Amino acid sequence: MTVSRVLRNRGDVSAGTRDKVLAVAKSLGYVPNKIAGALASSRVNLVAVVIPSMSNMIFPEVMTGIGEVLDDTDLQPVVGFTNYLPEKEENVLYEMLSWRPSGVIVAGLEHSEASRAMLKAAGIPVVEIMDVDGEAIDAVVGISHRRAGRHIAEAIIRQGYERIGFLGTKMALDYRARKRFEGFTEALAKHGLEVMDQEFYEGGSALAKGREMTANILARSPDLDFLYYSNDMIGAGGLIHCLETGIDVPGRLGLAGFNGVELLEGLPRRLATMDSERIEIGRAAARIIAARASGEITEGGQRVTMEPKLQYGDTLRRYKA
Amino acid sequence: MTVSRVLRNRGDVSAGTRDKVLAVAKSLGYVPNKIAGALASSRVNLVAVVIPSMSNMIFPEVMTGIGEVLDDTDLQPVVGFTNYLPEKEENVLYEMLSWRPSGVIVAGLEHSEASRAMLKAAGIPVVEIMDVDGEAIDAVVGISHRRAGRHIAEAIIRQGYERIGFLGTKMALDYRARKRFEGFTEALAKHGLEVMDQEFYEGGSALAKGREMTANILARSPDLDFLYYSNDMIGAGGLIHCLETGIDVPGRLGLAGFNGVELLEGLPRRLATMDSERIEIGRAAARIIAARASGEITEGGQRVTMEPKLQYGDTLRRYKA
DNA sequence: CTGAAAGCGCTAACAG
């Protein structure tokens, strides 16, 4: 039909006919059927976004970044949650790929063989996000968590701390947290140091857990002079504990977290942290998908490595700069 | 083909043929094309979720609830963001409805005429969430924000506070915040009281803004004896300000927020608040969609009103209970 | 510039 041409303002149609069609369409409350359209044209304006969950404050921000840039295109995000479970990821991917999306944005570089195979076979742009330490399927955008861990360890050592404790989550499948930890201990080892005590948690309010864990670890190992937290929320909990119990921070005890969550900016003291560039990662990933979906870019395999800056805040700098 | 039957394990197929088909499908890395399937069967396992944004901590939790229950079904969420803009909502809805989803979950009861018309004409379950104060298109699940505002005002008055200040956001289009405020002032009026001073913000870190606004309003109106915040984050900022400056809370000054964000549970003192039941709202909405999509329930128009409880925390109770 | 016709890859109904 000519109608199709009008609705997609494609091809030459006389102004008269166009107006007529538009009028009728509106009066009928006509909503096109993209399913049929997609089937016929094999073009789908959906972008699959596969992330672990929505409940940890970091992925919502990634989504915000993605949403921002897709907004300027005709692409729409479809989200799926994996709960950090590889089998779940596989299902979700299968499900989503069966809609033949224009691209896939997936968190992490660790996937089951089947997932990798599907992604490779899909023939669409795939952007793995958050992490760059590993082998990518196609494009990647993220930070090096290993490097981030090293980086902070070095800063801690440089400030003269040497009895270091680590507090983190129990998440066995959080590869990024693990890589940070590996980079961290590796850098300590280079200076002949090691983590002297550790404490893990799961579930519950991170802030409260952070207080609790900090109290625990200090009770057990009172001579620690630095606590490295795997995320800012528990770090903030630790900071609150120290403020309440009058521990001299950063003199007697230094603290650092990870993520750079803006949300904590109003605390009495700023926790040392490292920005994980979440929004920017979302934006960059979406930009790659958009550019490739529109044919603006044809090659794949782009690598975008963000360089998170260490923010000393008020809990890491022992010596005046 | 019989193949179709196997892949959807439908109809009677002999075990032998089934296995053969499955084997071939796997070896080929076959991923079905849901577009064609949907077109042929006019069944789509997508649920449209239309929310303002992902950046305010409340919608991610709603998504979590939705994701949780859809997980046990074969339904998948597709999200669209409106940024609190009615025209944007209209576009997003149009876009999503053109995929003929099995249901729509949309935040709020306020929509453009066109949006309402589309939703009504779609012939699929529509669940409006968050708010129940207004006329629904089909099903609703949420809380009464007006009632929540009244409720907290009454509690404040009961505790003997009477010089009350309000701190909130500038969001003209946040109808729910406005309804809370209306309920709040209405209840005050009933007792011959009114809001004595107000302060608004936009953008930035809510915690930091809360501190700043609290300092401002108290500088301007030092005789206020209660501050009601439109959300917990700015409320927490206010609480921190009070703790730092040594203001007696809740003796000389009472504080209350709104939302019940679990995240703040580790603060030195618990802010009075009211749980907005976000996860539960997400779950209930998804349950309605799931039940109706599966034909388990046929009638529409269900109304689920959550009853948020007032949590006194440590900043509202002046008198011993 | 506008119409007609042929599919897109599947499901549903119907025969065998």
Next chain:
DNA sequence: CTGTTAGCGCTTTCAG
């Protein structure tokens, strides 16, 4: 139990 057939509502190509 298994094969065949006719669409689903569009886009695309090809004639007018």
